[in-house]
Amino acid sequence: MQRHLSVFLAVLIAVSAFAPVTAGQSNGETESTLECEFPLEVTDATGETITLEEPPDSVVALQPSDAQTVFEIGAEDRLVGLPDNPATSDLEIGDRTAVTDTYQLVPERVVDLDPDLVLAANATDEGNVEQLRNAGLTVYHFADAESLDDVRENVLTTGELTGECDGAEETVDRMDERLEIVDRALEGTDRPLAYYAMGDGYTAGSGTFIHEAMTTAGVENMADRAGIQGYGTINPETVVNENPDWIIYPDDREEPPIHESVRATTAYQEDNVLAVNANQMSQPAPQIVDAIVAIVETVHPEAYEQASDELEASDESAADDGNESDEESAIPGFGVSVALVAVLAVTGFIARNR
Known part of the structure; x- marks a missing residue:
């Protein structure tokens, strides 16, 4: 059993997104051509072109990384199904449908939900993706992640697909800001x-x-x-x-x-x-x-001690921005994604991947 878990993990982690967007860094802010305009036509890693006429009202995440990203960018209000296993134990499942039996995807549950959009990280079996598409569902299949830039693209693509571009860009900005602090602290x-x-x-x-x-x-x-x-x-x-x-x-x-x-x-x-x-x-x-x-x-x-004050101040700033956005923004989840990032450093759990 331990061998099975380890081998599956080696496959599962080779997951991320291919996105038709360009992300950069400038003073901690993402420069991007990302636009949340619908109808939206995009091509995924399998070469499949999908069209979304309007922002999806219901989304299913097939893999833990898909679900984590949806929560981070503030699109969880439309998440109706996700894996329910230790790999998602820090996410609020609530009354959402578990689309897995532990680590095994159950395609029939996804079909029954009839979501507007299905997010399928690269670890998803291509046969399952094809089965869902044959059932009439819109499935975006992500490509392998080979770098942190691919992780950024994963976030931005998910934001574009779900209509949460602001939340996605804020999340990437937040990632970059913390990484810049770490990079400065490690110099020399x-x-x-x-x-x-x-x-x-x-x-x-x-x-x-x-x-x-x-x-x-x-x-x-x-x-x-x-x-x-x-x-x-x-x-x-x-x-x-x-x-x-x-x-x-x-x-x-x-x-x-x-x-x-x-x-x-x-x-x-x-x-x-x-x-x-x-x-x-x-x-x-x-x-x-x-x-x-x-x-x-x-x-x-020593480097961490040097960076800790900046990291703490950055987290507090993100939390404040998130609270303000919750009160003033009409975009669902706009501020929530920032507030979530602010507490990630103290969020931990022991999780097994399939």
Whole structure:
């Protein structure tokens, strides 16, 4: 069972969005051609062109990352179905329909909901996507996430599809602001070697958003040094020979998922073993920034101390903006997304991916 979970996680995390938008950074604000104008015609990662005549009144998220993003941008008021399992345990399911039996998608439940839009992260089986399309549903299938830019595009695309462009752009701005603070704090610091252990020897190499999250957090990814691209396995002997300074792993298990021989490494001997929130780290969605901050806090405590006041002030500012938007904005969820981001740093749970 543990092997099944680990292998599935390796597939699940290779998820994000392909979007016909361009996001940039300028003084912490997103420069984008994103527009919420309907009718909307977009082409997804499978080459399927879908048309939305008006903003969807009902949305189903097939994967945890889809659901997390919908909540973050303030479109949760139209979310009628999502996975109900540990990977979404920090989201308010309420009376929404669970479209999974634990981690197994049940397409018939999605069809019964007859939503205006179905969001399908790349981990979704193509056969399920085709089944839903054959039932007459509008399904947007996202592409793999290979970078944090892909995560940003995931957020912006979801905003465009749901008509929550303001919430999506604010969420990306918020991500960028926190990452800029971290980047400044890490200037001139050494980058210790770190092994990201996903279980059963799996790790995240170059060409993954997890790799970029690690390097952004101020560590060198051992898998990249070992020549691993994408998600793959690494020999325990290689880990021992590389002798990482840190072992980082998702907290969806009680013990670090490492081979017994890896206990001879400097990281294990010096207790430099860090568990990060599994779904913040494993889902290509806004909370990846919180996983990055958590790594910095432990691996680079002095840099984190330098950045903590700015991060706290930034979070308070976001919360204030969110409260003001709740009162004054007529756009559903406009302020809620900002307020949610402000509390992400203290939101945690132990979650298993399929």
